Amino acid sequence: MSKEPESRKALRNARRVLIKAGTSVVANDDGRPSLTRLGAICEQIAEIHRQGIEVIMVSSGATGMGKRLMRKHGRMNMTMAEVASFGDNLHQVGAEGIDAHTQRARSLSGDKSARKFFDQVVHSNERPHTFHDSKKTYDSACAAAGQFEMMNLYNALFSQMEESAAQILLTEGDFRDEEHLNHLHYSIERLLSAGVIPIINENDAVSANRGYTEGDLFSDNDSLAAICARSFACDLLILLTDVDGVFDRPPSVSGAKLLPFYSQTQSVGIGEKSKHGRGGME
Numbered sequence: 001m002s003k004e005p006e007s008r009k010a011l012r013n014a015r016r017v018l019i020k021a022g023t024s025v026v027a028n029d030d031g032r033p034s035l036t037r038l039g040a041i042c043e044q045i046a047e048i049h050r051q052g053i054e055v056i057m058v059s060s061g062a063t064g065m066g067k068r069l070m071r072k073h074g075r076m077n078m079t080m081a082e083v084a085s086f087g088d089n090l091h092q093v094g095a096e097g098i099d100a101h102t103q104r105a106r107s108l109s110g111d112k113s114a115r116k117f118f119d120q121v122v123h124s125n126e127r128p129h130t131f132h133d134s135k136k137t138y139d140s141a142c143a144a145a146g147q148f149e150m151m152n153l154y155n156a157l158f159s160q161m162e163e164s165a166a167q168i169l170l171t172e173g174d175f176r177d178e179e180h181l182n183h184l185h186y187s188i189e190r191l192l193s194a195g196v197i198p199i200i201n202e203n204d205a206v207s208a209n210r211g212y213t214e215g216d217l218f219s220d221n222d223s224l225a226a227i228c229a230r231s232f233a234c235d236l237l238i239l240l241t242d243v244d245g246v247f248d249r250p251p252s253v254s255g256a257k258l259l260p261f262y263s264q265t266q267s268v269g270i271g272e273k274s275k276h277g278r279g280g281m282e
Helices: 007-011 037-051 061-074 080-092 100-105 108-123 132-158 174-177 178-193 221-231
Strands: 016-023 054-059 164-170 197-204 236-240
Touching: 007 236, 016 037, 016 221, 037 054, 037 132, 054 178, 054 221, 061 132, 100 178, 132 197, 164 178, 174 178, 178 197, 178 221, 197 221, 221 236
Parallel strands: 016 054, 016 236, 054 197, 164 197
Antiparallel strands: none
């Protein structure tokens, strides 16, 4: 008889679990939601929920869904002259990923018109930003636009399994302010006692999607999930990702070894973050 893995044993003994789904799990390479993976995740969450285990979820994916929406509306608001100036690069309207090589490849006249329109979309009614800051601000707008689509998707999937979910958007200040944290505790406990699955994400429209800076409580959904698991008395934290675990170097590098146990004293090689996410090992 094979020995039960420790991870499976921990799940079996847990009464409250926090499950974090990363961008590489909920989205495909083109940024569209992966209905296959999301459907399987929701089905498994519903199964353990029916067994009496309380489930809290932290989900990425809103920014990627919002970018598709912002690109769509960016194209709809373009004049014919602006459409012509973009030429073959029309698919990049509203995307932050217009790299330097693509810009240099454009014709001089088309580049000026295209850049002007892109700046109007990104910087509309805002104070001046550096390009780095404007990208984060634009990502924040995308996250706000994608939240509604993401929750609609979760609602559609969970409703097929007769489960209900609720959305909670948090910022770092909610964990620093004692009154906010008390209200948050009450809301989480009431939802769980009613059999509702809270789906938590960072409120990027408020926090400006700034990522890690010194003194921050969290910089991405991995650290947000860890804080939530500790704050809401979870017995187990599960991080869903597209890699098998922590390696001593990026898994794509030849000779990478999976570490059975990781501590902060160990030195590991850090690779690139996922294509659509902003977290990762670093």
